[in-house]
Amino acid sequence: MDVMMLSRLQFAITSMFHFIFVPLTLGLSILVAYMETRYVRTGNKMYLRMTKFWGKLFLINFALGIVTGITLEFQFGMNWSEYSKYVGDIFGAPLAIEATAAFFLESTFIGLWIFGWNRISPKLHAISIWIVAFATNLSGLWILLANGWMQHPVGYVLRNGRAEMVDFMALVTNPYGLLKFGHQILAGYAVAAFFVMGIAAWHLLRQSNTEFFKASFKIAAVFGLVASIGLAVVGDFHASGVAEAQPAKFAAMESVWDTQKGADYNLLLVPNPSGETNSVQALAIPKFLSFLATKSFDGEVKGLKDIPANERPPVWPVFIGFRLMVVLGMVFALLAVIATVKAWRGRLPDSRKFLWIMVYALPLPYIANQLGWLVAEVGRQPWIVYGVLKTADAGSPAVSLSQVWTSLVAFTLVYGLLGAIDIYLLFKVARKGPDDDLTHIVKSATLQGA
Amino acid sequence: MNYQAIWFVLWSVLWAVYFTADGFDFGAGMLQRFVSRSEEDRRAVINTMGPVWDGNEVWLLTAGGATLAAFPIVYASMFSFLYSALLLLLFALIFRGVSFEFRGQRESRSWRNGWDWALQVGSFLPALLFGVAFGNIFEGLNFDAAGWHGSLLGLLNPYGLLTGVLFVLLFLEHGALWLRVKTSGGVAERSAAIAGGVWYALLAMAVIFLVYTNFATHLYDNYRNQPLWAIVPLIAVVALLGVKFFARAGRYFASFISSCLTIMTVVFTGVIGLFPNMIPSSIDTASNLTIYNSSSSDYTLRIMTVVAVVFVPIVIAYQLWVYFIFRKEMGGDEVYGQEDALKTKTKVA
Numbered sequence: 001m002d003v004m005m006l007s008r009l010q011f012a013i014t015s016m017f018h019f020i021f022v023p024l025t026l027g028l029s030i031l032v033a034y035m036e037t038r039y040v041r042t043g044n045k046m047y048l049r050m051t052k053f054w055g056k057l058f059l060i061n062f063a064l065g066i067v068t069g070i071t072l073e074f075q076f077g078m079n080w081s082e083y084s085k086y087v088g089d090i091f092g093a094p095l096a097i098e099a100t101a102a103f104f105l106e107s108t109f110i111g112l113w114i115f116g117w118n119r120i121s122p123k124l125h126a127i128s129i130w131i132v133a134f135a136t137n138l139s140g141l142w143i144l145l146a147n148g149w150m151q152h153p154v155g156y157v158l159r160n161g162r163a164e165m166v167d168f169m170a171l172v173t174n175p176y177g178l179l180k181f182g183h184q185i186l187a188g189y190a191v192a193a194f195f196v197m198g199i200a201a202w203h204l205l206r207q208s209n210t211e212f213f214k215a216s217f218k219i220a221a222v223f224g225l226v227a228s229i230g231l232a233v234v235g236d237f238h239a240s241g242v243a244e245a246q247p248a249k250f251a252a253m254e255s256v257w258d259t260q261k262g263a264d265y266n267l268l269l270v271p272n273p274s275g276e277t278n279s280v281q282a283l284a285i286p287k288f289l290s291f292l293a294t295k296s297f298d299g300e301v302k303g304l305k306d307i308p309a310n311e312r313p314p315v316w317p318v319f320i321g322f323r324l325m326v327v328l329g330m331v332f333a334l335l336a337v338i339a340t341v342k343a344w345r346g347r348l349p350d351s352r353k354f355l356w357i358m359v360y361a362l363p364l365p366y367i368a369n370q371l372g373w374l375v376a377e378v379g380r381q382p383w384i385v386y387g388v389l390k391t392a393d394a395g396s397p398a399v400s401l402s403q404v405w406t407s408l409v410a411f412t413l414v415y416g417l418l419g420a421i422d423i424y425l426l427f428k429v430a431r432k433g434p435d436d437d438l439t440h441i442v443k444s445a446t447l448q449g450a
Numbered sequence: 451m452n453y454q455a456i457w458f459v460l461w462s463v464l465w466a467v468y469f470t471a472d473g474f475d476f477g478a479g480m481l482q483r484f485v486s487r488s489e490e491d492r493r494a495v496i497n498t499m500g501p502v503w504d505g506n507e508v509w510l511l512t513a514g515g516a517t518l519a520a521f522p523i524v525y526a527s528m529f530s531f532l533y534s535a536l537l538l539l540l541f542a543l544i545f546r547g548v549s550f551e552f553r554g555q556r557e558s559r560s561w562r563n564g565w566d567w568a569l570q571v572g573s574f575l576p577a578l579l580f581g582v583a584f585g586n587i588f589e590g591l592n593f594d595a596a597g598w599h600g601s602l603l604g605l606l607n608p609y610g611l612l613t614g615v616l617f618v619l620l621f622l623e624h625g626a627l628w629l630r631v632k633t634s635g636g637v638a639e640r641s642a643a644i645a646g647g648v649w650y651a652l653l654a655m656a657v658i659f660l661v662y663t664n665f666a667t668h669l670y671d672n673y674r675n676q677p678l679w680a681i682v683p684l685i686a687v688v689a690l691l692g693v694k695f696f697a698r699a700g701r702y703f704a705s706f707i708s709s710c711l712t713i714m715t716v717v718f719t720g721v722i723g724l725f726p727n728m729i730p731s732s733i734d735t736a737s738n739l740t741i742y743n744s745s746s747s748d749y750t751l752r753i754m755t756v757v758a759v760v761f762v763p764i765v766i767a768y769q770l771w772v773y774f775i776f777r778k779e780m781g782g783d784e785v786y787g788q789e790d791a792l793k794t795k796t797k798v799a
Contacts, residue, residue: 063551067544073514077529088522089746096515100761108505112772115501119775164747396530398598407537425555
């Protein structure tokens with residue numbers, strides 16, 4: 001393998017690892033903020049215990065999300081110096097703004113929240129976790145506007161041998177970035193909802209802290225329902241956006257080879273990339289693919305054959321990743337509906353089978369998040385900035401093969417170790433459940449304490 | 451003043467604030483095991499940093515992001531030339547960051563001891579590496595139009611290492627003063643003693659650095675041409691003397707503020723000497739990366755100036771507010787419900 005391939009692999013590993021932790025942060029911050037607000041409003045100690053218990057899980061998860069984020073920023077310079085030179089003029093802006101306008105807020109107020117229990121009023125304490133939740137989501141907006149620009153570059157001209165920004169507002173209102181943002185935060189909310197429901201279900205099965213976990217489950221179920229329905233709607237618009245902005249990616253997602261109008265959607269499809277066709281194609285829904293892509297049943301869907309072979313993404317991973325993500329999205333919506341109904345009727349503790357399903361459903365939104373990014377990033381290949389710069393031209397000439405081998409191996413080992421520790425701690429805390437003795441809880445809630 | 455120059459100033463300010471803020475975290479992290487005699491002491495040291503270290507580290511991300519946005523060519527060159535050093539830096543920062551969050555999660559002694567080691571090494575390495583990196587930038591990096599010709603070992607040249615040691619001592623002094631201000635009892639006493647001793651080493655190293663800089667770099671050319679700028683290194687020297695002066699008088703908070711000023715003016719002393727270069731070449735001055743040949747377009751710099759002028763003061767305001775909220779000393783059991791116990795603790799004057 002050469003420097004380019006290893007750098008790509010390293011970026012994939014480090015960003016996918018980072019993204020194990022980020023989606024939960026996006027959603028769980030809001031749930032914890034809601035729980036604390038309920039506590040401040042009602043004075044009900046159960047909500048304080050909820051804030052502490054879910055907040056502790058939030059923080060264990062948060063730690064790795066934070067420290068692995070720096071790696072991604074640094075890599076643009078370390079492994080992708082030609083990329084940084086070529087697009088830094090426009091791509092750097094959203095990254096710098098993210099740090100200045102969002103990440104500072106998040107990092108400063110999380111410190112206040114962790115250590116501020118007895119130094120600021122309960123109301124201000126609840127506000128500080130809301131600020132964290134807001135800033136986390138705002139952070140996501142700027143990062144996705146940056147990624148949105150790589151997917152669908154706008155507001156720039158090619159000048160002085162690089163892409164220079166000429167229209168900041170175009171960057172900020174890039175529909176591709178905004179749809180990605182909507183899709184991503186909802187996907188994060190789904191992760192958080194199923195995370196809380198999964199852990200709550202496990203405790204309900206063991207009949208420990210039943211009232212506590214019934215209430216937690218109910219909050220998460222409603223949140224999950226809103227998220228998964230929103231996901232389906234935004235996801236559909238996002239797919240149309242992809243078809244318009246990146247026809248090659250859309251064609252790979254659906255394994256479309258011939259450009260056609262009124263294209264059918266095949267429920268059963270087996271691509272055959274070497275033969276530039278599909279080996280199996282069955283259970284067609286007439287004209288539905290055209291509808292998905294263009295919102296018109298007679299709209300034209302571009303096929304891969306009309307895209308030069310050296311500008312096509314690999315079909316298999318993009319196709320499988322997309323199908324699987326869509327199926328998972330439907331499963332989330334179904335489970336969220338059932339969960340909400342059961343939680344609302346107070347039937348949860350009796351529905352043992354369903355509770356077991358929810359325990360095992362916990363990792364599914366994580367998988368869907370990773371698949372979504374696989375489709376987004378692999379589907380954009382061979383471009384690093386769609387239509388502007390190829391990945392192959394974006395690496396660092398100053399970096400040697402041995403350097404990237406070393407860093408790749410080191411990242412894999414270190415991240416593997418830290419990931420294992422983090423997951424072990426999450427399991428440990430999640431299994432133990434909330435503390436009953438309030439003075440002890442509040443003591444151990446400060447991570448550094450107790 | 452043109453936008454390139456404005457951004458050069460902002461760029462220096464971001465680094466100066468970063469080193470001032472995270473500098474005491476590095477110092478306190480390096481010292482944690484040395485100033486502690488018990489588990490409670492160790493927790494007290496960590497609790498002084500707990501509420502603020504994360505916000506401090508964001509200044510690094512902002513300095514990085516701003517370099518990419520305002521000087522993309524500098525960003526691309528600096529990060530890819532210094533690849534291996536930055537890799538070490540990343541791992542150190544990662545282990546330091548998780549040590550804060552992980553250590554308290556298990557009662558086990560070896561577990562906590564392990565994370566204390568991670569904190570110590572994870573604080574020492576960045577302090578050293580940032581110094582080595584800036585020392586090498588002051589000297590000029592080994593590159594020309596054809597690209598990079600240096601190596602990781604080449605970065606560990608005498609001047610680079612000297613600057614590394616200078617940074618380590620600056621942050622040790624800074625962290626010791628921070629701990630003296632933010633803790634009480636034995637930790638505060640031992641920190642004060644360390645601050646007292648390290649200061650002499652720091653002074654000696656600062657003198658060697660200032661002399662060596664004349665031979666190893668071109669930083670003094672700007673000062674020879676514009677002697678007025680010498681006020682900045684002069685303030686650095688005065689501030690460094692102030693650190694000792696206030697500590698002697700028992701005014702440790704003033705001493706700490708003086709240390710903040712020292713770190714900031716040391717950074718400014720270096721970058722004023724660099725101007726208008728950002729990364730000089732040690733082998734071909736025609737290849738120097740300057741603020742003029744490495745910057746983004748004026749349009750981008752204008753947008754980023756607006757962003758910086760609006761947000762940086764806001765950030766500084768709410769960060770100072772958080773520092774103000776946590777102005778009291780932190781104890782080893784600084785947690786909810788322990789306030790009364792804390793109040794009865796005697797403060798060592």
